[in-house]
Structures are given as structure tokens and as C-alpha cells.
Amino acid sequence: MKANCWIAPNNVAVEEVPDPQILNPRDAIVRITSSAICGSDLHLLQGYIPAMKKGDVLGHEFMGEIVELGKDVRDGLHIGDRVVIPFPIACGDCSSCQRGLYSICENSNPNAAIAELAMGHSPAGVFGYSHLMGGYAGGQAQYARVPFATSAP
Ligand SMILES: [Zn+2]
Ligand SMILES: [Zn+2]
Secondary structure, three states, rough: OEEEEEOOOEEEEEEEEOOOOOOOOOEEEEEEHHHHHHHOHHHHHHHOOOOOOEEEEOOEEEEEEEEEEEEOOOOOOOOOOOOEOOOEEOOOOOHHOOOOOHHOOOOOOOOHHHHHHHHHOOOOOOEEEOOOOOOOOOEEEEEEEEEEEHEEE
């Protein structure tokens, strides 16, 4: 698929990258129909957010159509449903998610220790927003993998 990739500070490019795949049972794959270019993408573009890598797919606000679902996706999502994807990736089950604090989900950022060093506390994983926020491929792309598909806030 094609995706908008961060190359280096002040350098992004639409490149051919591997299609996303279901990695976990609660993932969905979404064919993206609309994607925002956000003001906070400028922090990535200009090199102010650390832990970006060449080839990272940008985009943290997007919507589209479900084309594939993991076997444990609950709550009535179906292939063909139109969905909106929020920027924080949230498990729905941890203490923070249970209190509605999805942006500090305790399970979705595999690089939480690095984020804690940089910011004092780790946020949730975030699509397309550096390896501090988990290194998830974003939605300025033809397709995206959406973890914890049915628990998204
Ligand atoms: Zn944004
Ligand atoms: Zn959580």
C-alpha cells in the first residue's frame, strides 16, 4: 500500500510499504477513506518529538471501512462497517480505561518506560506519533491496523 512516511526532519514522502496484517485477536484492519493532517504532525515534521524513525507512517486521526477483523473482536463490529479511529490506542480493560482515562491506557504503549523518561508519565500508544507512543503505523495511508478495535474510546 501507499503511506505518508516520515523520512527525516522536514522531509516526508508517500512510499510503498507492506500492507498491515492482523497481529492480535482484537485487531481490525481498516481501509482508510479520510485522514487528517494535524497541527501536531508539525511537531513530528519539524523534529521536536524524539524517537521517530525513517519510514514511520504518519497520521493519528482517520476514518474508514473495516476490511478484516481478529477472531476476538467483540461488540458487533462487522466487515464493511464505517468507523472513526481516535488517536489513543486503549485496551478498555486496565484501571485507567475502566475510569474512562483512555489516553493513559496502561497496556497499549510497549515503550512506556521510554516515554516516562522523556515526560515523567507515559501516555497510551498513539497512532503515527513516534516510538515514544508505541511506534504504531498511522492513518495517512491506504490501510491501518487498529489494535483493541472494540474498546476504542
Ligand atoms: Zn492531532
Ligand atoms: Zn487500557
